[in-house]
């Protein structure tokens with residue numbers, strides 16, 4: 001039971017130097033009774049203790065704290081380990097329960113004003129991270145004595161950043177457990193910062209987030225409060241246009257060459273970085289997609305990767321499922337780069353003619369008919385409902401009886417606990433389960449364990465007026481395109497697979 005009726009008047013007196021400032025009457029409303037609060041905190045601590053113990057036992061039984069190596073190697077040519085990078089179902093569940101419980105504990109034990117103040121300045125962690133990633137501090141540390149660390153004076157010389165400023169930046173990150181200060185002024189990687197070492201695709205993904213996305217995000221309030229822009233679904237009316245000062249979509253802007261100082265034109269460096277970042281994001285978030293869908297049942301079927309970029313997902317699938325064949329489609333400016341990436345990363349697939357590359361605009365009718373899979377990874381979330389319906393409707397005529405469309409995108413869930421006895425979200429009138437409900441006292445969507453899903457949702461809003469969707473929203477898009485959702489495959493990560501089939505209308 002909520003208790004909204006206990007106003008407590010509190011005279012806040014603030015002390016600054018030796019002067020006392022009364023800032024007046026502050027009204028504090030208790031939203032939750034003492035009993036509700038204590039029982040919620042006890043339940044969260046219990047869940048945290050139980051789930052972290054499960055995690056420890058899983059590490060001990062496997063003799064390692066990660067499923068496999070966390071380092072992939074020097075560049076896009078290096079391949080992730082062939083072993084699984086996906087945690088067991090039990091470990092995955094224990095992880096998200098413990099993180100969700102930590103969110104509840106933080107909410108209840110932290111000073112609320114201090115927590116909000118911290119939230120408003122968390123961008124400094126992102127800024128600090130951007131600087132160290134740009135300066136390749138993790139790589140520099142990796143080359144040296146990992147126990148002793150590297151003195152800040154030396155890191156300063158290697159990066160060109162003033163010593164005391166670099167130390168403050170690194171300590172900001174050490175404070176949130178990224179890097180570690182092993183002794184006074186000596187810094188080393190911890191397991192988190194070490195994931196950056198020699199992994200160009202992952203670094204490109206993190207730099208994209210912490211630079212271009214960050215800069216556009218600064219314009220989000222301006223666009224959200226603009227009475228006209230707030231109502232627009234156009235890809236040309238987003239904070240990205242305000243940030244770049246150009247009336248071009250993210251895709252067109254990236255592909256437009258830039259004018260160099262000598263007047264010559266050159267491709268924007270961001271174009272390469274973006275494509276590399278998609279490979280890095282795929283490696284970080286993709287593996288559950290490859291294991292939690294029955295790809296092997298497709299035999300030697302064909303996957304048409306619609307808007308497939310340079311084919312990052314197909315490379316990973318091709319390595320795991322040697323029977324599958326691939327057609328990667330994208331815009332001309334992107335697809336022309338794909339063969340060289342495959343040549344470096346997985347030439348065998350080219351030699352065996354398991355992959356072809358085609359320029360194709362996904363708003364026009366799909367030319368490849370009757371393929372087993374039309375794959376849409378990170379596509380729907382780029383577009384408005386109207387445009388998604390155009391993309392799906394352009395695929396529908398190509399579907400044969402054995403074809404399916406796989407939407408590989410996040411599936412969003414609400415935060416409140418619905419009144420249901422089942423352990424999964426379900427929409428009214430739908431037979432399709434929409435994902436696991438977290439147990440009490442966690443938020444239904446596991447709270448902070450899945451906060452990156454919400455960051456990505458706002459990222460889509462910021463850069464291209466796109467959105468992450470709930471399963472109900474996918475069902476509605478499917479219906480309007482003459483398709484139906486047959487299953488939501490809940491994968492062990494933030495991206496799931498929503499399977500659509502032909503529906504007679």
Ligand SMILES: C[S@@+](CC[C@H](N)C(=O)[O-])C[C@H]1O[C@@H](n2cnc3c(N)ncnc32)[C@H](O)[C@@H]1O
Nearest residue numbers: 278307308309312330331334360361362377378
């Ligand atoms: C977010 S990326 C995803 C790339 C890829 N599916 C992956 O998961 O790595 C979106 C892709 O859509 C492509 N795209 C945008 N508009 C397109 C269009 N009209 N036709 C085909 N591809 C398009 C972009 O070039 C980009 O490669």
